[in-house]
Amino acid sequence: MPLVFVTFACGLVFGAGLLISGMTQTGKVLGFLDIFGAWDATLAFVMAGAVAVATIGFALAKRRGAPVFAAQNLWPTRKDIDAPLVTGAVLFGIGWGLVGLCPGPALVNLAGLGLPVIVFVAAMVAGMIAQDMWSKQKAATPTSETAIAASTDG
């Protein structure tokens, strides 16, 4: 099963990048976000390096058409700016700003088996499961507007 080995290697390179860039250190991330304090601009260099290489890679992937070990490229197709996108980004930003951990660095840091990181990842898992259940429930029950529309139309 080459897909498993290939994705393991990708995860390994991604993790190495997070470690080398310093993004697994909460102090460096919070230092970047602290523009009114002792600002650490490192994260801007990390983003610039990552986006530059990813842009070249994605352009090659687009030209190639299909990936090496799968049937097709799974590009996201949505273009709309909806309420969940905006609300989700706000909530994520607040959480990220509170301790300086986002999902990638949190998982890399899990290897150190520190209690605060384990607690963070457990809470992150709970948040993800809660969102999944909430969105499914929302999709299953009619919204108040449609319920009202249905009642008035009848």
Added chain:
Amino acid sequence: MHNLTPLSGLIGGALIGLAAAMLMLLTGRIAGISGIFGGLLSPATSDRGWRIAFIAGLIAAPLIATLAIGAALPSPAMPASLIVIVIAGLLVGFGSRMGGGCTSGHGVCGTARLSTRSLVATAIFMVAAIITVAVVRHVIGG
């Protein structure tokens, strides 16, 4: 400027971009950590193998660095109490799934694809995080 490490930032960033490019070129997937990891938690997910392998690679990176060059295992300094860490974890988990991505999926991959949704999401979570740090450090802390 404080603790600026531009070279290691650029090199590490380039590796993150390389990993995202490799994942797309080889498997056709977007390297969004919240999406890859979050997908594992949904009972409906059928493609567990590559997701587990990618996450295993992330966690193995510091272990291999320790074995190969004797690097210390990561233990980030946490500036917050356990209660705040729990709240932060819940918000990061809930928000990244609701908004369809985090710093990797929207910030790196979406920006590289010039996706409008990702550029908007990245701008919003950056501003929200900057305001949060400003309030915690300079309003409450100051």
